[in-house]
Amino acid sequence: MAKDGPQVAAVFGASGGIGRALCDALADGGTRKIYAGSRSGEGPAGAAICPFAFDLAEEASIATAATLMHDDPPEWVIIATGVLTLADGTGPERSYKRLEARSMAEVFALNTIGPALIAKHILPLMPRGRAFTFAALSARVGSISDNRLGGWHSYRASKASLNMLIRNFALEMARTHPDSVIVGLHPGTVDSALSQPFQSGLPQGQLTTPDQAAANLLAVLSGLGAEHSGRVFDFKGEEIPA
Numbered sequence: 395m396a397k398d399g400p401q402v403a404a405v406f407g408a409s410g411g412i413g414r415a416l417c418d419a420l421a422d423g424g425t426r427k428i429y430a431g432s433r434s435g436e437g438p439a440g441a442a443i444c445p446f447a448f449d450l451a452e453e454a455s456i457a458t459a460a461t462l463m464h465d466d467p468p469e470w471v472i473i474a475t476g477v478l479t480l481a482d483g484t485g486p487e488r489s490y491k492r493l494e495a496r497s498m499a500e501v502f503a504l505n506t507i508g509p510a511l512i513a514k515h516i517l518p519l520m521p522r523g524r525a526f527t528f529a530a531l532s533a534r535v536g537s538i539s540d541n542r543l544g545g546w547h548s549y550r551a552s553k554a555s556l557n558m559l560i561r562n563f564a565l566e567m568a569r570t571h572p573d574s575v576i577v578g579l580h581p582g583t584v585d586s587a588l589s590q591p592f593q594s595g596l597p598q599g600q601l602t603t604p605d606q607a608a609a610n611l612l613a614v615l616s617g618l619g620a621e622h623s624g625r626v627f628d629f630k631g632e633e634i635p636a
Contacts, residue, residue, distance in 0.1 A: 406472070419608040428442050582629045
């Protein structure tokens with residue numbers, strides 16, 4: 395990782411299955427400092443880990459995190475957060491008849507607005523004249539042209555909106571940071587709390603472990619350059635259509 399990956403990285407969502415695995419994989423690969431963010435402020439163990447607290451719904455906490463990173467900014471930033479089923483058990487809507495304003499607003503706050511606010515405070519840390527990577531976990535179901543089934547309205551729409559923001563940020567940053575890479579990542583179906591209610595009936599081999607997902611995503615990021623910025627890629631490195 396030290397050759398092709400970052401010397402300094404930041405993972406927002408380090409307490410989740412994929413986020414924790416990303417931190418472990420980065421540390422094993424030689425990244426010397428890993429800012430590991432979670433709501434509790436507790437991160438994985440390890441000498442390279444620098445835990446910090448943040449809340450997607452509290453912009454001030456994200457601004458504080460950016461201040462922490464100011465003097466030694468990350469070369470890679472990965473937002474490993476997202477919600478499919480809300481804390482009260484509300485799951486993705488299979489019909490428009492199940493739409494509720496409160497649930498939709500919460501899904502967008504966590505899947506779209508929160509990552510946008512992270513970009514607002516972290517992207518200004520990136521020095522000009524140096525390559526950096528900013529990635530956010532998205533989902534294949536956020537693709538409008540690939541939507542064949544419908545349903546899951548809030549989740550699909552929030553990820554489609556996230557993908558649009560990724561494109562916007564990439565275009566804006568390219569004007570001043572031509573070597574920047576800003577992308578969305580689809581990790582596949584990972585054995586995590588997010589996918590747990592929907593794992594029954596999956597074809598054999600489709601469910602991956604967090605460690606496998608982390609390795610896949612880091613390999614994809616290692617192969618991306620500025621020409622890929624503004625796009626969304628799956629865990630195999632294949633582009634997902636908008």
